[in-house]
Amino acid sequence: MRNSRMSHDSEGLSPKQASTTDGNRTESGRDSRSEPVRHDRDEVSAFIERKIAHLRESHVMRWITMAGAMIILIGALTFLNDMVAIITTNYGFYFVAGLWSTFLVSAGSAEAYRQGLPVSPTLDTVAFVFTIVAAGVFVFLGVLTIKRRVWSSIVALVLYAIDTIVLLMFDPKWAIVHVILMYLIYKGIRATKRYAELTTESQTADL
Numbered sequence: 001m002r003n004s005r006m007s008h009d010s011e012g013l014s015p016k017q018a019s020t021t022d023g024n025r026t027e028s029g030r031d032s033r034s035e036p037v038r039h040d041r042d043e044v045s046a047f048i049e050r051k052i053a054h055l056r057e058s059h060v061m062r063w064i065t066m067a068g069a070m071i072i073l074i075g076a077l078t079f080l081n082d083m084v085a086i087i088t089t090n091y092g093f094y095f096v097a098g099l100w101s102t103f104l105v106s107a108g109s110a111e112a113y114r115q116g117l118p119v120s121p122t123l124d125t126v127a128f129v130f131t132i133v134a135a136g137v138f139v140f141l142g143v144l145t146i147k148r149r150v151w152s153s154i155v156a157l158v159l160y161a162i163d164t165i166v167l168l169m170f171d172p173k174w175a176i177v178h179v180i181l182m183y184l185i186y187k188g189i190r191a192t193k194r195y196a197e198l199t200t201e202s203q204t205a206d207l
Contacts, residue, residue, distance in 0.1 A: 063187050068153075081098040085103065086131075099163050102131050105131075
């Protein structure tokens with residue numbers, strides 16, 4: 001006991017001050033040991049947050065890619081339908097997902113030839129150019145949709161909606177196919193907007 005007091009006295013500390021100092025040392029030791037634990041917890045939380053964000057982005061990107069693929073498919077089937085009608089003059093079989101308005105022009109030309117009517121070669125040229133332009137526009141819009149350009153999917157949806165109105169006037173039972181594809185394109189529009197929001201949130205979190 002005397003030796004302890006002498007050591008405290010030699011350091012210039014009273015027994016009460018010495019006990020306080022020892023307590024502070026104990027607390028600092030506990031804090032130093034808890035720091036790595038807190039750091040590990042922060043790393044785990046950050047890892048989980050990154051994983052969740054990645055899963056959200058993957059889910060959103062699937063819808064965007066699907067919408068873009070559907071728009072490209074519309075363009076491809078439009079080209080196929082019209083080329084078959086123009087070349088073979090057979091319009092009895094066609095893919096309903098393609099544009100109906102361009103198919104009407106091609107089918108009209110094919111029917112005129114079938115009936116033996118005097119048809120100017122210009123009509124075939126117009127039908128061919130109309131088909132190429134319409135199919136190319138949809139393929140172009142589909143590619144831009146996959147690249148997350150929201151305006152491209154909006155334009156495609158509006159054009160396809162107009163074509164659906166034309167289809168309703170001639171063959172309404174197949175309009176359901178157009179409606180389904182329009183829904184997929186709409187989901188792609190929402191997904192593109194959501195992806196932009198997730199990107200903004202991620203950049204804000206990094207700051």
